[in-house]
Amino acid sequence: GQNIDQPTEMTATEGAIVQINCTYQTSGFNGLFWYQQHAGEAPTFLSYNVLDGLEEKGRFSSFLSRSKGYSYLLLKELQMKDSASYLCAVRYGPATDSWGKLQFGAGTQVVVTP
Amino acid sequence: DAGVTQSPTHLIKTRGQHVTLRCSPISGHKSVSWYQQVLGQGPQFIFQYYEKEERGRGNFPDRFSARQFPNYSSELNVNALLLGDSALYLCASSLGTGGSETQYFGPGTRLLVL
Numbered sequence: 001g002q003n004i005d006q007p008t009e010m011t012a013t014e015g016a017i018v019q020i021n022c023t024y025q026t027s028g029f030n031g032l033f034w035y036q037q038h039a040g041e042a043p044t045f046l047s048y049n050v051l052d053g054l055e056e057k058g059r060f061s062s063f064l065s066r067s068k069g070y071s072y073l074l075l076k077e078l079q080m081k082d083s084a085s086y087l088c089a090v091r092y093g094p095a096t097d098s099w100g101k102l103q104f105g106a107g108t109q110v111v112v113t114p
Numbered sequence: 115d116a117g118v119t120q121s122p123t124h125l126i127k128t129r130g131q132h133v134t135l136r137c138s139p140i141s142g143h144k145s146v147s148w149y150q151q152v153l154g155q156g157p158q159f160i161f162q163y164y165e166k167e168e169r170g171r172g173n174f175p176d177r178f179s180a181r182q183f184p185n186y187s188s189e190l191n192v193n194a195l196l197l198g199d200s201a202l203y204l205c206a207s208s209l210g211t212g213g214s215e216t217q218y219f220g221p222g223t224r225l226l227v228l
Contacts, residue, residue, distance in 0.1 A: 004156070031214060042204060042219040043157070050214060087156050101147065101170050102206075102217060104156030 004105035006088050011111045018075045020108045022088030026069040030093035033102065034062050034073045037085045046073070046086075075110070083112045116141070118207050118220030126226045127195050135190040135223045139207030145169075146188040147217060148180055149204040157204055163188055164211050200227045 005023045012018040024032070031050040035043035047055055049064035049071060061074040075082055085107040092103065119138045127133055139146050145164040149157035159172040163182035182188045186207075192199055202224050206217035 033216065035219075042221050045216050045218060048214065048216060089156070101159035101162055101172065102149075102157075103159070104149075106154070106156050 004088055004090055004103055006086075006105040006108045008106070009109040009111065011113060012078055013113050014078055014080060016078050018078060018110060020073045020075070020086050020088075020110070022071045022073070022105060024069050024071075024088075024090045024103075026066065028092040029066060029069070029090065031091040032062075032064055032071050033089040033091070034060075034071075035087040035089060037087055037107065039084075043087055078112050080112050080114070083110060085109050118205055118218055120203075120205050120220040120223050122223060123221065124224045124226075126228065128228050129195055129197060131195050131227075132191065132193050133195060133225060135192075135203050135205075135225075136187065137190070137205030137207075137220060138187045139205075140218055143207035143209055143218075144186055145208045145211050145215070146182055146186065147206045147208070148188070148190045149206065150174075151202040151204055151222070153201075160190065162211065169211055195227045197227050200225060 010018055033048050034046040036046050037043040047062040049055055049062050052066055054063045059076045064071045087107045088105040089102040121136045147162040148160040150160055151157040160174050161180040162170040166182045177193045180190045202222045204222045205220045208215040208217045
């Protein structure tokens, strides 16, 4: 299988910035997604990267380096409502046995404190 | 427009029983994927269907089966339930199965096996 690794938990204060890293196996890579999941709820889509570089969407940005098998999600101006689990998910291409499905990391629990 | 809907929202079963979970995709979406999420872990891929055909299967036993109907809704069936099947079952829909296709998740069905 293709391991998706991300930290288990991160804590930051309101108004601060937090960067969540994600590493994955590069062979057959075909796109990377970030989802936010509040406790007891379904994951909601945040961002998609398939080319190297930074994608910015308001307070959230996502970066990808395909050669390094590395991505990060940057959360700026943290708010209490940002306390949630952040899931990194990778799609692998048709030459792999993971074609079509999303391979998820275990999630990073972000705790925002006052 | 309505998002992905799933039923039931919660379910309690006993070991050995059978369960059927249902999912209706976003209007216009032709692909449905099923995931199992155990507490503290990321979602694990079970099945993907597109245009009523199975396009991918995860590493789950044959007790798990699914199908997609002409209206693109889908059912996930689990036979001979085990305690370890207790989890949140998520359905995700997408327009198709291409690499850039974003999967949008429903609220999930929380299954408890006693």
